[in-house]
Amino acid sequence: MKFKLKIWRQKNNQDKGAFKTYELDGVSSDMSFLEMIDVLNEQLIDKDEDPVHFDHDCREGICGMCSMYINGEPHGPLRGVTTCQLHMRSFQDGETITIEPWRAKAFPIVKDLAVDRSAFDRVIQAGGYVSVNTGGTPDANEIPIPKSVADEAFNAATCIGCGACVAACKNASAMLFVSAKVSQLSMLPQGQVERSERAEKMVAQMDEEGFGACTNTGACSAECPKGIDLSNIARMNREYLGAKVGSQS
């Protein structure tokens, strides 16, 4: 397969950056999108040019590092996958593919397609934890949790923090990510101690980081590789507003 790649190149955070177009031939339809860029980068290195910087780690859809905005959608056209799980067979031979970094004030560009997502880490640090007793290891299944609740909490917990929700959102809102992290703990007995404080603190940190507000477009959930549901956002709104009204200070 042959492609024309229109890729965002930006030396560092201060650089203005611009698109650069590359022709790439001899791409196998079975290559993953990242492998395709690897091939491009080998050619660039051979020509003594700076390779395209992009984040990646597991290459099996679980780490959430491979952030790329491909042809107008985070992680490209395929639903429910990250960029590393996207294959070139999802594209037309000869197609022009536009590749951009996540665009959000809270995700500053490090270089080319690599962005700094530590804003997510700070949101987690603000409240994404639970208190546990020290001492012996508790028995598994000591605390009874209904299967439906466990499933819901688990679904929320599958969020890999990739940032596609922010990238997809027209407001660069982080509501889906934060709501998944709030939900995963607020539904379980272990998460009750910090429950109301958690919602307040994580939302405050989310705002502090400069993410936008939610217009309920649903773009985040549609583009989320883990299919995190919008009901999590409604739950976070309940948790947050309830906490604000009910808390002591």
Added chain:
Amino acid sequence: MSWLSDTLTSTIGRKLVMSLTGLFLIIFLVVHLAGNFQLLADDGGLAFNAYAKFMTSNPIIKFTSYGLYAFILIHIIMSIALAVKNKNARPVGYDKVKGSANSSFSSRNMGILGFIIFVFLVIHLRNFWYEMHWGSIPMDEAGNKDLYAVVNAAFAEWWYVAIYVACMVGLAFHLSHGFSSAFQTLGVNHSKYTPFIKKLGIVYAILIPAAFASIPVIMFFNS
């Protein structure tokens, strides 16, 4: 009360305000529509004029109407505040965005659709509300201001009716997302009720604006 201002200026709090004011406007539209239907009564506007007089003089209605003005203003101001915040959250945009792949047209264009409603409101309030309150309108047979005649004259112009209908289409799209969105913002998302709320939102968004638009269209063809 700093917790309250903290809450209402947070992103979720601002959306709460959008949602509550929006829902109030949704209820208001039903009441307003019921009143407007009197324009179609075959009595030369007597019932409508009496109703208009009641709506501008009854103290309870007056009090509610101040709330309405405030809510519309708050809804608009908050939407601008949110738009600014959202724009700042993404200072550099994308080159290529495929919004239709993941979201509805209305949901992506709430601001533009709202602006269409705003333009409508300005025209509408100037022509009818302002005239009723401060204009010099002749009296009808029953001694009430003949607002019906003012409305009838406006709706005899094809371009006025066209603008009216076009704005109602804008309102329909605004509400096709806004109705269910308001519930989601309030945290009402439930496997039993949300599918119903979404359907009701679509029915409302089609029925109410269509009914509003039908009045000038019928009056135009009757004139």
